[in-house]
Amino acid sequence: MMLFTLLAASFLPLADFVSAERVLGAYVFQRHGDRTAKAFPPTQLTDLGYAEEYLTGSFFNKRYILSGSEYHIEGISSSVVNLAQITASAPQDHVIQNSGQAFLQGLYPAVGSAANETLRNGSTIYSPFSGYQLIPMSDVHTSTCNKAEVSSNDYYYSSSYQQLLSSTSKLYQSLTPNVNGAISSSQLSFKNAYTIWDLLHVATIHNSSANLPSNQIMQELLVLANNHEFNLAYNSSEPIRAVTGMTLAGEVLAALNQTITSGGKSKMSIQFGAYATFLSYFGLAGLSTNANFAGMPDYASSMVWELVTNATGTGIPSQLEISVRFLFHNGTSIAGSTQLQSYPLFGQSAVEIPWMQFVNSTNKFAITSQQQWCQACGNTTGICDSSSDASTSASSTGSSTAGMSLAVAGVIGAMVTLGVLAGLTALIILAFNLRLVRKSTLAAISRGSEASIVPLPAKATSA
Ligand SMILES: *[C@@H]1O[C@H](CO)[C@@H](O)[C@H](O)[C@H]1NC(C)=O
Ligand SMILES: *[C@@H]1O[C@H](CO)[C@@H](O)[C@H](O)[C@H]1NC(C)=O
Ligand SMILES: *[C@@H]1O[C@H](CO)[C@@H](O)[C@H](O)[C@H]1NC(C)=O
Ligand SMILES: *[C@@H]1O[C@H](CO)[C@@H](O)[C@H](O)[C@H]1NC(C)=O
Ligand SMILES: *[C@@H]1O[C@H](CO)[C@@H](O)[C@H](O)[C@H]1NC(C)=O
Ligand SMILES: *[C@@H]1O[C@H](CO)[C@@H](O)[C@H](O)[C@H]1NC(C)=O
Ligand SMILES: *[C@@H]1O[C@H](CO)[C@@H](O)[C@H](O)[C@H]1NC(C)=O
Ligand SMILES: *[C@@H]1O[C@H](CO)[C@@H](O)[C@H](O)[C@H]1NC(C)=O
Numbered sequence: 135m136m137l138f139t140l141l142a143a144s145f146l147p148l149a150d151f152v153s154a155e156r157v158l159g160a161y162v163f164q165r166h167g168d169r170t171a172k173a174f175p176p177t178q179l180t181d182l183g184y185a186e187e188y189l190t191g192s193f194f195n196k197r198y199i200l201s202g203s204e205y206h207i208e209g210i211s212s213s214v215v216n217l218a219q220i221t222a223s224a225p226q227d228h229v230i231q232n233s234g235q236a237f238l239q240g241l242y243p244a245v246g247s248a249a250n251e252t253l254r255n256g257s258t259i260y261s262p263f264s265g266y267q268l269i270p271m272s273d274v275h276t277s278t279c280n281k282a283e284v285s286s287n288d289y290y291y292s293s294s295y296q297q298l299l300s301s302t303s304k305l306y307q308s309l310t311p312n313v314n315g316a317i318s319s320s321q322l323s324f325k326n327a328y329t330i331w332d333l334l335h336v337a338t339i340h341n342s343s344a345n346l347p348s349n350q351i352m353q354e355l356l357v358l359a360n361n362h363e364f365n366l367a368y369n370s371s372e373p374i375r376a377v378t379g380m381t382l383a384g385e386v387l388a389a390l391n392q393t394i395t396s397g398g399k400s401k402m403s404i405q406f407g408a409y410a411t412f413l414s415y416f417g418l419a420g421l422s423t424n425a426n427f428a429g430m431p432d433y434a435s436s437m438v439w440e441l442v443t444n445a446t447g448t449g450i451p452s453q454l455e456i457s458v459r460f461l462f463h464n465g466t467s468i469a470g471s472t473q474l475q476s477y478p479l480f481g482q483s484a485v486e487i488p489w490m491q492f493v494n495s496t497n498k499f500a501i502t503s504q505q506q507w508c509q510a511c512g513n514t515t516g517i518c519d520s521s522s523d524a525s526t527s528a529s530s531t532g533s534s535t536a537g538m539s540l541a542v543a544g545v546i547g548a549m550v551t552l553g554v555l556a557g558l559t560a561l562i563i564l565a566f567n568l569r570l571v572r573k574s575t576l577a578a579i580s581r582g583s584e585a586s587i588v589p590l591p592a593k594a595t596s597a
């Protein structure tokens with residue numbers, strides 16, 4: 135008995151030490167899961183991709199949501215979702231939207247009878263699918279940023295591009311038997327490096343009858359595709375090319391700031407998207423000096439910004455005691471042994487960055503308002519025309535959303551295109567009398583592989 139007490143006492147300091155750090159909030163940017171090839175639209179999430187996203191969501195459930203987990207976000211609801219604490223958003227893209235739903239199923243899984251509801255008349259309502267939880271996803275609005283598009287297009291005139299185009303022409307022409315007519319001979323060149331690699335990569339996963347190039351050639355094709363895509367997503371002498379990363383940086387800043395200024399009412403944000411946004415952010419945040427970060431992240435990759443503190447007590451401490459930690463996971467093994475890995479940002483050495491310093495460094499490239507976006511992009515028409523009705527009504531919609539609860543809602547989000555999602559959201563509000571926060575986001579789709587620059591059929595915004 136006494137021995138037991140002594141032992142327990144000697145473990146106490148350790149336990150105290152382990153629990154010293156508190157996680158106050160987190161922002162996750164999540165790539166979609168495995169999908170069909172871009173060369174055969176419409177591209178769809180596969181069952182494998184669905185499973186990957188679900189497992190990744192489950193990983194984050196174990197990290198942040200379950201009570202008692204090491205990185206439990208302080209005060210976040212641990213089984214039944216509290217929609218005031220969490221926001222999720224995705225662009226209008228099948229692959230990305232479905233990935234988002236799969237991830238959210240894992241993040242807040244069905245709760246069985248814990249979701250029962252007792253009505254005034256005494257009847258118990260058992261919620262469908264064993265207490266399946268509904269988490270609305272708001273729209274990430276994508277629009278072409280004029281200057282970013284011009285900058286990305288310039289890449290096709292650069293000497294590095296022209297050189298690779300000619301030095302690799304033999305390699306690409308040699309792929310004729312492998313692509314089996316899906317890509318015409320005239321399109322088999324470095325210009326389509328991504329779409330070609332993608333077609334063959336998808337075949338290596340799914341197509342048992344495909345005639346594949348050797349592993350070594352596949353590796354060469356990946357290196358070339360990485361080079362092509364990174365150059366479209368980021369260029370140190372033309373920062374605007376990375377406008378998607380700039381916009382994301384602004385959103386991360388606004389969301390984390392909201393966690394602080396609301397006293398912890400909002401706690402977690404998840405945005406679903408595509409690899410080009412990762413590459414843009416990697417470039418801007420100084421990560422791509424590590425060559426691995428100049429490569430496309432695998433399906434279902436995650437990047438995360440955690441708001442952490444060592445201050446004792448509970449609740450949000452002084453801003454001076456709060457830090458931000460960046461973490462990344464490459465791909466799909468997240469549910470297995472691999473864990474998120476932290477990396478220092480902005481060319482520094484410390485993994486935890488004091489909040490004020492994070493704000494300063496991020497503000498060097500972040501786009502934090504629609505006006506700033508219009509200015510940086512050199513767009514002057516539509517919502518960027520300050521004299522027009524469109525602009526006035528857009529910004530008033532924006533501020534009304536902002537007034538609800540998340541300041542971020544209206545920041546970049548004045549461009550409101552809600553479509554079907556708006557309908558769904560309204561329905562959910564009516565049905566459950568919930569107050570929802572809507573966020574629409576302006577993110578450019580200027581990168582070649584993801585928009586109109588690639589001559590092959592490739593769906594805009596995409597994945
Ligand atoms: C209670 O109300 C619900 C919903 O209006 C209804 O479906 C149910 O039949 C009622 N139960 C009783 C016992 O009246
Ligand atoms: C939940 O509802 C179901 C179906 O009405 C019922 O069988 C179950 O006992 C309820 N559980 C609780 C905890 O209320
Ligand atoms: C910005 O300009 C580009 C190129 O002119 C145009 O395609 C795009 O729709 C504009 N975006 C907005 C939000 O005005
Ligand atoms: C940046 O882009 C310009 C024009 O596209 C190009 O000449 C230059 O080599 C690029 N810089 C880097 C570091 O790739
Ligand atoms: C699988 O590969 C075969 C042989 O190249 C091709 O005919 C077929 O279209 C491919 N299937 C898919 C779904 O891409
Ligand atoms: C955080 O939000 C507050 C209140 O809305 C605002 O005054 C402040 O400028 C914001 N800070 C950052 C870094 O966005
Ligand atoms: C992620 O993995 C891919 C290969 O699957 C690689 O090209 C890329 O560089 C990796 N990224 C990082 C940051 O390790
Ligand atoms: C909290 O303290 C631990 C141990 O000293 C340290 O490694 C960690 O960086 C600190 N975290 C923050 C956010 O300061």
Ligand SMILES: *[C@@H]1O[C@H](CO)[C@@H](O)[C@H](O)[C@H]1NC(C)=O
Nearest residue numbers: 488489490491492493494495
């Ligand atoms: C952030 O920037 C402001 C204004 O430039 C400066 O006064 C402040 O010292 C900076 N704070 C940190 C922590 O770098």
